[in-house]
Amino acid sequence: MAAPAPQPELPHLPVTFRPTLTRAVLLTVGTAMFVVITAVALLLENLSPGERLSFVFTALLFSAVLVLLSRPKVVADDAGVTVVNLTSKRRLAWAEILRVNLRPGDPWVFLDLSDGTSLPALGIQPGIARAQAVRDARALRALAETHGTGSDNT
Structure with a gap:
């Protein structure tokens, strides 16, 4: 007869479980992507102010999706x-x-x-x-x- 599996130690309450490594990757990628796309928008000389704004808005949108995925x-x-x-x-x-x-x-x-x-x-x-x-x-x-x-x- 096999011995029963040991019970895991109960964590102290309150406790939060979240995919920490996945969250760190998502937030890091989101931040880096926002910075790079915004920097490109500012460095390109041939862009109008509206085009620069659209770059920044797109970067913000991508970052918001990654923040949502890390929630x-x-x-x-x-x-x-x-x-x-x-x-x-x-x-x-x-x-x-x-x-x-x-x-x-x-x-x-x-x-x-x-x-x-x-x-x-x-x-x-x-x-x-x-x-x-x-x-x-x-x-x-x-x-x-x-x-x-x-x-x-x-």
Whole structure:
């Protein structure tokens, strides 16, 4: 008979899970792109003021998209979990979360909810930091099982 897997240590609440390395890359690329495109707009001598402004506006638009892509996070506190995805934010009580799933090949964590739906939580995604995402998913699963109904208590 195999020994049960050790339970991950519960993080102190409140805790924020987010793809830190992905976020750093996105924000760095966004800033660098804005600076380079703006510098090009200012250095090109044949551009009119309107064309320069369009360069800067385009750089700002590209940067805004990358900032939006860096927004996802999952915040857990004593009362529940707040899932912030690209364009939405949802607050969940612990009792609403039945299971935290991160299966091989999943792009991010999925939360199985008590209303029968599943909510993607983009704040925990394997991407370029798989080991961190697995640790975060296990920690969130342990918190959900400790504070809520958990998958074994239903």
